[in-house]
Ligand SMILES: NC(=O)C1=CN([C@@H]2O[C@H](COP(=O)(O)OP(=O)(O)OC[C@H]3O[C@@H](n4cnc5c(N)ncnc54)[C@H](O)[C@@H]3O)[C@@H](O)[C@H]2O)[C@H](O)CC1
């Protein structure tokens with residue numbers, strides 16, 4: 001487990017830090033270490049930022065000379081900020097401090113006193129403040145306990161209105177550490193330096209517009225202290241490249257062959273939605289699955305063959321509306337011939353018998369799109385109750401609400417945990433921060449994505465990619481939720497790479513399929 005995977009609440013972070021202090025690490029030393037780490041990381045970011053934003057006329061070139069406004073709070077978040085203030089002062093920045101609080105924690109008060117003795121101007125009133133090139137937000141960290149009101153709320157709104165880059169320490173001040181909700185008002189950060197371990201609130205969708213680019217500042221928290229507080233099996237984890245590569249079982253064995261790399265059956269498409277079948281097939285292709293069979297209505301079989309010559313396209317009888325009426329598998333083949341089935345994109349809701357058939361099979365199954373809408377019509381929990389083998393559901397919020405009308409999906413972590421435990425399935429709830437839970441409540445959060453993926457067809461690609469990975473590794477003793485997390489991570493990283501080269505408007509679903517192998521290659525080069 002790399003530190004990047006752990007996700008903590010304020011209480012857990014306080015307990016972990018409490019263990020570090022109890023073991024002898026002086027609080028002042030930790031604050032000094034953290035302050036220096038932030039200053040170093042900040043200098044790297046500021047060099048990059050300087051190339052894209054105009055600087056104040058006072059700017060004298062080089063790293064120094066920029067004007068820095070430090071917002072210092074009454075607690076140790078403020079203490080961190082004052083250490084940063086001192087370090088940037090010695091690096092030649094023009095630093096001023098805004099510190100409006102009457103009562104400060106002891107350590108924070110000492111750092112303020114030293115900054116003042118160094119001649120760094122300190123202000124308590126907004127009206128007195130000079131201009132600056134950027135701000136460093138050390139008002140509140142995980143010690144924020146209640147709504148921010150009065151002059152502090154006014155100050156936060158005032159700084160947001162300056163439209164200057166704001167670098168927040170630990171969390172944007174005003175965000176609830178655990179839920180990410182705004183307590184009164186909150187700093188809209190350009191960049192957030194999250195300290196030690198990812199705070200749960202930074203992984204919640206409602207926090208996204210306040211966080212900016214988030215970075216973890218690792219200050220060497222011993223793993224033993226983390227596990228002592230979080231337990232050996234941590235409940236909520238952030239998907240990282242390391243976990244994904246463990247699941248994808250790369251590199252391939254030199255003696256592998258196509259039958260050892262899994263056989264996936266996709267059941268998708270209709271006369272009305274042939275594209276869904278093609279996109280799902282292209283997603284599966286990218287997974288490297290050994291054998292790919294795609295069951296579609298007979299009338300679109302030639303279309304699929306032209307897009308996916310390597311796949312076995314199974315033309316099935318169709319209803320008068322052009323949906324698959326029943327599966328007509330090749331001779332000597334039944335559903336148990338496949339390592340996994342992914343079913344739903346483009347099916348339309350006229351394919352109920354197909355969904356009943358795959359649910360009654362004993363094959364690992366992914367249901368998406370119309371497969372989920374039909375499941376909802378059949379009765380989600382009662383229908384899945386009879387399934388013994390792996391089931392994965394991949395709804396977006398609308399499909400989730402149809403499947404689980406009684407579950408409030410605002411708290412996405414709780415929502416997927418509840419849905420997974422009620423159905424015995426692994427449930428992925430799509431979104432800007434996709435959440436995945438297994439029936440035991442172990443949750444993966446995909447913390448990096450791009451709004452460019454919010455387009456028709458993008459989910460079809462994910463279904464095919466996930467189905468291919470599942471078919472490849474299902475017999476390799478992997479956790480099913482790890483497979484789902486690997487697919488979600490790969491899918492979003494493909495989107496992020498496509499945005500870099502084609503802008504946020506250039507990532508249609510077909511283009512996305514062309515970036516999946518590219519992003520894997522770049523990730524392997526980066527990790528090896
Ligand atoms: N624990 C440590 O020694 C280290 C912590 N790190 C940094 O410190 C903060 C956590 O510090 P803490 O003093 O516990 O709390 P905050 O600085 O986040 O909060 C400040 C203080 O403000 C008061 N307060 C809470 N809510 C409000 C409000 N709505 N209005 C006004 N005042 C409020 C409350 O009394 C708090 O004590 C952590 O985020 C790190 O930045 C270091 O990184 C390592 C050492």
Ligand SMILES: [K+]
Pocket residue numbers: 077137138139140141168169170171172173
């Ligand atoms: K802060």
